[in-house]
Amino acid sequence: MSPVLQGILTIIIGVGGCVGYFYGSNLLLDKVIFPARGANIGRNINRANQVRPWLFLFPAVFALGLYLAYPVVGSFWRSLFDRSGTNFIGLGNYVDLFREGTFRVAVFNNLLWVLVVPALATFFGLLIAQLTDRLSWGNIAKSLIFMPMAISFVGASLIWRFVYSANPDIGIINALRDSLGLEVLDPLQVRFWNNFFLMFILVWIQTGFAMVILSAALRGIPEETIEAAIIDGANPFQVFFKIKVPQIMGTIVVVWTTITILVLKVFDIVYTMTGGNFGTHILPSYMMTYMFRDDGRATAVAFVIMLLVLPVMIWNIRQARAEMR
Amino acid sequence: MMDNIAGQNSGGRVAVNITVLVLVLLWLLPTVGLFVSSFRDRDQISNSGWWLAPMAVDLNFRTRVATDGAREEGGVFVLEGNVFADPALAANFPDGAGVVAAYGTRAVAPTEFVAGAVSELRGGGTLVVARDGSYRIEAPEALERGPTLYFEARTPPKFTLANYQTVLFADGMDRAFINTLTVTIPATIIPYSDRSLCGLCAGMDGFSGPGPVDCGRGGAVGCAAATGACALVAAAYRYWNWPKLCGDMAGAYRLWPAFGGVSVAQLHGRFAT
Numbered sequence: 200m201s202p203v204l205q206g207i208l209t210i211i212i213g214v215g216g217c218v219g220y221f222y223g224s225n226l227l228l229d230k231v232i233f234p235a236r237g238a239n240i241g242r243n244i245n246r247a248n249q250v251r252p253w254l255f256l257f258p259a260v261f262a263l264g265l266y267l268a269y270p271v272v273g274s275f276w277r278s279l280f281d282r283s284g285t286n287f288i289g290l291g292n293y294v295d296l297f298r299e300g301t302f303r304v305a306v307f308n309n310l311l312w313v314l315v316v317p318a319l320a321t322f323f324g325l326l327i328a329q330l331t332d333r334l335s336w337g338n339i340a341k342s343l344i345f346m347p348m349a350i351s352f353v354g355a356s357l358i359w360r361f362v363y364s365a366n367p368d369i370g371i372i373n374a375l376r377d378s379l380g381l382e383v384l385d386p387l388q389v390r391f392w393n394n395f396f397l398m399f400i401l402v403w404i405q406t407g408f409a410m411v412i413l414s415a416a417l418r419g420i421p422e423e424t425i426e427a428a429i430i431d432g433a434n435p436f437q438v439f440f441k442i443k444v445p446q447i448m449g450t451i452v453v454v455w456t457t458i459t460i461l462v463l464k465v466f467d468i469v470y471t472m473t474g475g476n477f478g479t480h481i482l483p484s485y486m487m488t489y490m491f492r493d494d495g496r497a498t499a500v501a502f503v504i505m506l507l508v509l510p511v512m513i514w515n516i517r518q519a520r521a522e523m524r
Numbered sequence: 525m526m527d528n529i530a531g532q533n534s535g536g537r538v539a540v541n542i543t544v545l546v547l548v549l550l551w552l553l554p555t556v557g558l559f560v561s562s563f564r565d566r567d568q569i570s571n572s573g574w575w576l577a578p579m580a581v582d583l584n585f586r587t588r589v590a591t592d593g594a595r596e597e598g599g600v601f602v603l604e605g606n607v608f609a610d611p612a613l614a615a616n617f618p619d620g621a622g623v624v625a626a627y628g629t630r631a632v633a634p635t636e637f638v639a640g641a642v643s644e645l646r647g648g649g650t651l652v653v654a655r656d657g658s659y660r661i662e663a664p665e666a667l668e669r670g671p672t673l674y675f676e677a678r679t680p681p682k683f684t685l686a687n688y689q690t691v692l693f694a695d696g697m698d699r700a701f702i703n704t705l706t707v708t709i710p711a712t713i714i715p716y717s718d719r720s721l722c723g724l725c726a727g728m729d730g731f732s733g734p735g736p737v738d739c740g741r742g743g744a745v746g747c748a749a750a751t752g753a754c755a756l757v758a759a760a761y762r763y764w765n766w767p768k769l770c771g772d773m774a775g776a777y778r779l780w781p782a783f784g785g786v787s788v789a790q791l792h793g794r795f796a797t
Contacts, residue, residue, distance in 0.1 A: 206702035213710030323547075330544050340544050344551045361557035361574060371557070374573050403551065435536065 217258070224254050271505070278498035292499035302500075304478055305485040308394050309463070309507075312481055315395065317458040319402045321451060324409025328417055329439060341414065345407035352404070352467030359400050359472070363387055388477050397479060400468050405461065409454045416450040417443060449518055456515035463508045482507075563683045580678045582625060584634045585613055589661065589670030600649075603661040607653065607675055616679050627653040627675040634674035645671060 228250060229235060233243035281288045296302045327344055331337035347355060364370030365385035367377040372386055387393045420443055428442045444451070466483035473479045475488060486500035560574040572581045587610040594603045607624065608617045616622075628636035629643065629651065637643045639655045649663030653675060661671070691697065 202699050202702050206706040209706045210709050214713045217710075217713070327544070327547060330540050330547075334540065334544060337544075340548050343548050346555065347551065350555075358554045358558045361561065362554050366570070368571055368573050369569070371553070371573065371575065374575070403554070406551070 220258060221255065225251070228254060274498040274501055278495055278502055280495050282493045282495055284494065288495075292495045293503075296496070296499055296503070301475075301480055302485065305475075305480040305482050308479065309481040311394055312398055312401075312462050313459055315398050316401050316405065316462045317455045319398075320405040320458050321409050321413075321455050323402065323406040324411075324454065325413050325444075325451070327406070327410045328414035329443070332414070332417055341410060344410060347404045348407040350404065352401075352465055353471050355400055355404055356468050356471040359403075363396060363472075387473050387479070390478055393473065393477055393479050397468055397472055400472075401462065401465060405458050409458065412450060412454050413447065416447040420446050449521060452518045453515060456511050456518065459511050460508055460515065463504055463511075562687055563685070565682055565684055565686065568679075568682060577683075578681050580680050582676050583616070583679050584674060584676050585616065586631070586634070586672055586674045587613060588672050589659070591667050591670045594666060599664075601661075601663045601666050603659075603663070603667065603670065605659060606657045607659060607673055608657040608677075617677075622657055622677045622679070624653055624655055624657050625676045625678065627673060629671055629673065631672075631674060635676045639675075647671075 228247050233247040233250070235244050235247070237243075277284070278292050279287060279289060281291065327341070331340050334340065350358065361369060362371050363386045365373060365383060365388075367373040367383055370386075373383050377383060386396050389396075424442055424446070425438055428438050433442065464483060466481070466487045469475055469479055469481055469484035470487055475484050480488075482500060482504050486497050486504070489497040489500065557574045560577050561569050564574070564577055567583050568577075568581050571583055572579065585607075587607050589603060589605065591603065593605060594601050596602070606620070607613075607627075608620050608622050614620070624639040626635035626638055628634045629645065630636065637653075639653055642650050642652045645651050645661065645663065647663070647667070648665075649661060649667075651659065651661050651671070651673075653659045653673065657675075657677070659673065661667070
């Protein structure tokens with residue numbers, strides 16, 4: 200079969216199956232199982248309405264079970280076995296992890312990432328959202344800054360090679376150093392600071408996300424509050440920090456935590472830029488180094504990441520729910 | 525919207541415009557680098573920065589000197605010609621002319637001598653390549669085979685679509701393209717239709733009871749677990765050798781976060797309201 204045909208068929212089966220399920224099951228319920236006619240019409244309608252939500256929920260619940268519960272439980276179980284997958288070693292993988300120096304470096308770096316990336320991305324996002332709010336070309340500016348969101352992490356890493364490359368004919372940083380007569384250096388090999396150079400790639404990508412959400416939130420602020428503040432003599436900074444920011448605090452927290460969660464999942468940037476060398480490992484990239492060599496160890500790292508992200512996640516959901524109320 | 529409100533000044537406006545412009549340029553810079561580079565050929569990319577793309581580049585070339593034009597002049601064999609006349613280099617020097625900055629006779633040191641300087645040939649004799657590309661070899665005896673000349677010459681900027689051609693028509697590219705669509709289309713439509721119906725449930729008549737709401741909450745906690753990265757799933761799938769539900773591991777990898785992340789988050793949001 201030609202790949203085009205195969206692709207189209209897959210799409211039709213997937214989407215058609217999904218739509219078909221909802222439509223078909225609903226039809227079956229209403230026409231065959233509890234038909235809205237005959238002697239028990241009233242009872243039938245009530246029953247159908249009792250069953251319908253479960254029918255519609257089933258795919259989501261099923262998919263959650265298959266794609267969430269099962270892999271999580273399965274991975275935890277796997278992390279209790281050694282590399283071969285046959286010898287049960289209890290928490291041995293976890294004990295080994297905490298003994299390893301690279302793991303501790305990865306935890307420390309990840310902590311830096313979690314602190315710096317959401318903070319910077321939210322800061323820039325808020326700054327740009329506020330500045331472009333009343334600009335005539337604000338939408339163009341926002342689209343351009345949003346653009347990196349459409350680029351994959353690996354693609355972004357490639358793009359940033361044109362900034363960080365140690366070759367002054369490729370990397371713009373070294374070209375500048377070269378023209379100033381400074382010695383060429385590889386930014387990604389500068390210990391400690393290289394972490395920040397990598398972080399900035401993610402900040403570059405995520406600022407667009409923060410900007411869009413915060414921009415919408417800023418637009419949603421009642422104008423009377425701002426007008427009242429201006430009439431009372433508030434300067435633009437006071438308006439921003441004392442009137443606007445408190446009103447969108449909930450959204451800021453949601454953006455912040457969403458990016459935090461993302462930070463704990465991104466391995467691509469470190470993996471493609473340095474491969475975790477020069478002290479740049481973070482937990483996800485560290486996990487990837489074990490990924491196809493030692494599944495027991497890899498799943499143990501995955502579990503550690505999961506435990507770390509859980510509190511942030513719960514906070515995020517709580518905030519999102521509070522926003523909706 | 526609030527243009528006529530008090531507290532605006534023109535100085536502030538200029539500052540805002542400039543700040544935004546600087547930020548936009550800063551954000552665009554890396555992408556522009558990629559964009560410009562994608563139209564340059566490999567030699568030019570590695571020999572000059574993309575910001576110099578409209579400028580001429582110093583590139584190294586080599587040419588083999590033909591021996592058939594040799595003549596004897598007062599006891600020495602003389603070989604004359606021009607490096608730019610080599611038909612193999614016609615693509616870079618269409619009019620057969622250019623400027624040589626330096627030349628050499630060894631591949632390891634292609635720019636050993638400045639143009640115009642006389643150098644010794646390894647087999648005996650002398651060589652000189654002038655700036656206009658003309659060379660003159662004087663050897664004590666007839667050369668069996670001409671030496672290879674290396675030279676650095678300024679080449680005009682060259683923009684090409686060849687890179688796109690290579691990528692778009694490379695082997696397997698069609699397959700990759702189709703796979704991308706096969707994964708992204710259902711991965712967008714399925715969760716959205718799914719979650720909109722879940723949302724519908726919450727508002728349905730006669731629908732109460734803690735069951736589905738708990739499911740939603742459970743899903744939300746599961747969503748937390750989901751952040752254990754896609755790799756977690758991949759690992760689990762590898763371990764359990766699960767029937768290949770999503771086609772393959774790559775399919776599972778792509779579909780899963782889209783499905784889980786989107787539908788669960790939305791589902792939960794719906795339940796909350």
